[in-house]
Amino acid sequence: MGMISLRHVNEMRPDEVRALIRKGEITGPTAGMAGGFTQANLVILKKELAFEFLLFCQRNQKPCPILDVTDPGSPVPSITAPDADIRTDFPKYRVYKRGELADEVTDISSLWEDDMVGFLIGCSFTFEQALINNGIPVRHIEEKRNVPMYQTNIPCVPAGRFQGPMVVSMRPVPEEQAVRAVQVTSRFPAVHGGPVHIGSPETIGITDITSPDFGDAVTIKKGEVPVFWACGVTPQAVAMHVKPELMITHSPGHMLVTDVRDEQFGVL
Amino acid sequence: MGMISLRHVNEMRPDEVRALIRKGEITGPTAGMAGGFTQANLVILKKELAFEFLLFCQRNQKPCPILDVTDPGSPVPSITAPDADIRTDFPKYRVYKRGELADEVTDISSLWEDDMVGFLIGCSFTFEQALINNGIPVRHIEEKRNVPMYQTNIPCVPAGRFQGPMVVSMRPVPEEQAVRAVQVTSRFPAVHGGPVHIGSPETIGITDITSPDFGDAVTIKKGEVPVFWACGVTPQAVAMHVKPELMITHSPGHMLVTDVRDEQFGVL
Numbered sequence: 126m127g128m129i130s131l132r133h134v135n136e137m138r139p140d141e142v143r144a145l146i147r148k149g150e151i152t153g154p155t156a157g158m159a160g161g162f163t164q165a166n167l168v169i170l171k172k173e174l175a176f177e178f179l180l181f182c183q184r185n186q187k188p189c190p191i192l193d194v195t196d197p198g199s200p201v202p203s204i205t206a207p208d209a210d211i212r213t214d215f216p217k218y219r220v221y222k223r224g225e226l227a228d229e230v231t232d233i234s235s236l237w238e239d240d241m242v243g244f245l246i247g248c249s250f251t252f253e254q255a256l257i258n259n260g261i262p263v264r265h266i267e268e269k270r271n272v273p274m275y276q277t278n279i280p281c282v283p284a285g286r287f288q289g290p291m292v293v294s295m296r297p298v299p300e301e302q303a304v305r306a307v308q309v310t311s312r313f314p315a316v317h318g319g320p321v322h323i324g325s326p327e328t329i330g331i332t333d334i335t336s337p338d339f340g341d342a343v344t345i346k347k348g349e350v351p352v353f354w355a356c357g358v359t360p361q362a363v364a365m366h367v368k369p370e371l372m373i374t375h376s377p378g379h380m381l382v383t384d385v386r387d388e389q390f391g392v393l
Numbered sequence: 394m395g396m397i398s399l400r401h402v403n404e405m406r407p408d409e410v411r412a413l414i415r416k417g418e419i420t421g422p423t424a425g426m427a428g429g430f431t432q433a434n435l436v437i438l439k440k441e442l443a444f445e446f447l448l449f450c451q452r453n454q455k456p457c458p459i460l461d462v463t464d465p466g467s468p469v470p471s472i473t474a475p476d477a478d479i480r481t482d483f484p485k486y487r488v489y490k491r492g493e494l495a496d497e498v499t500d501i502s503s504l505w506e507d508d509m510v511g512f513l514i515g516c517s518f519t520f521e522q523a524l525i526n527n528g529i530p531v532r533h534i535e536e537k538r539n540v541p542m543y544q545t546n547i548p549c550v551p552a553g554r555f556q557g558p559m560v561v562s563m564r565p566v567p568e569e570q571a572v573r574a575v576q577v578t579s580r581f582p583a584v585h586g587g588p589v590h591i592g593s594p595e596t597i598g599i600t601d602i603t604s605p606d607f608g609d610a611v612t613i614k615k616g617e618v619p620v621f622w623a624c625g626v627t628p629q630a631v632a633m634h635v636k637p638e639l640m641i642t643h644s645p646g647h648m649l650v651t652d653v654r655d656e657q658f659g660v661l
Binding site for chain 2: 393
């Protein structure tokens with residue numbers, strides 16, 4: 126980031142961060158940028174799949190909490206960041222053709238077509254900040270790793286061609302703070318909400334907690350219980366199985382910084 | 394209802410109520426039936442409008458809280474009442490052709506087409522029960538009237554062809570209970586959630602509180618403040634303006650009794 130320090134970027138407004146991303150001056154992960162503002166995942170599909178995908182998200186709100194949907198052909202997320210452009214304002218994108226990763230780019234303007242629909246999906250950054258604000262440790266942040274994510278045996282509710290198991294993220298929580306972790310994250314249904322499972326990984330089909338399907342393993346200390354939240358990787362994984370002609374997502378960790386404050390998604 | 398007393402129906406299971414409705418033995422309003430279970434409003438549209446309407450609801454969740462969407466061509470609300478049939482299990486339907494009321498019927502099987510999509514939308518019965526359980530009076534129930542509803546100057550977020558102002562329902566609440574009314578109803582974002590306005594009707598474009606646009610006027614006593622919630626009439630009113638070739642809705646007060654308990658929609 127050259128002369129731009131992370132502390133400086135943490136204190137920037139969302140539109141300032143997006144301007145730097147758009148100019149190519151920020152190309153890395155967005156964690157910690159424009160502190161207090163919600164960041165969003167991205168799935169772009171052609172309009173012919175948009176109804177089924179929106180329906181899938183509507184039926185599976187815990188893994189797929191929709192924050193904004195662009196009008197077909199419009200790159201503007203008019204509710205969450207009306208002066209943003211989803212073609213340029215994520216630091217990095219993944220381009221999938223028929224379900225296979227075809228390219229990773231920092232700008233998708235040249236790929237944009239007028240029947241594309243962008244789905245912005247809530248991400249766990251929002252509730253992790255709430256956990257930290259409540260004195261609940263977030264291990265993968267402490268250990269500077271990616272959150273561990275696992276395929277489960279929990280089926281999503283299908284919608285048309287979209288179907289598949291839920292992916293969850295795991296955070297070890299001291300047993301005496303597990304109830305508070307449920308309360309804190311339940312306030313934020315728009316960003317995955319309360320956990321889907323507490324305790325035994327086997328119950329939800331995870332055979333080896335030390336070897337996550339995505340992300341990195343983290344330390345589970347004595348006296349800690351694994352707590353599982355529905356994960357925003359789910360809709361991408363499910364969409365990938367449909368093998369759409371073209372699908373574009375953000376690269377992991379490279380999100381859109383929206384104009385909405387995390388607390389604005391709090392229910393009470 | 395012949396030999397079926399209302400008290401008896403209040404204690405029935407949802408599937409028992411639906412069976413009586415399907416057989417034509419119940420054709421009246423469903424208020425008070427299968428107590429504790431959520432009732433749902435209905436909008437049926439052809440698939441070509443389904444994406445835009447679902448997007449409209451997604452963007453306007455307070456007036457348009459989606460509980461379930463049927464697969465195109467399927468009359469089964471698989472999430473909220475998997476053994477129900479939306480063609481027969483509402484006591485009464487309204488059929489709109491190009492935005493005009495064309496018919497009111499008790500069964501729409503003969504109108505059903507294989508590109509139809511049914512949207513079940515949360516209704517205020519759920520949060521009214523929560524208000525009553527908290528000792529907050531609900532005036533229109535006390536006065537045995539329909540809830541008063543008003544057009545406002547609050548614009549909905551448009552989606553494609555769907556746009557228009559929010560319709561709100563009003564309940565007078567004793568000033569000292571207004572905060573509790575906000576708390577109680579905020580627990581239920583799936584059924585309109587917290588109020589959209591408290592106090593002066595003029596602020597939201599209502600010029601005469603004694604003459605509602607839909608439903609009946611109710612008494613506002615000294616020391617009471619009018620509290621306004623987003624109303625499920627909004628999506629019907631908005632859809633009507635689009636003048637779809639065919640739209641079918643429930644008749645006011647004649648809802649589907651689902652298998653989901655009211656409390657299951659509570660956030661914490």
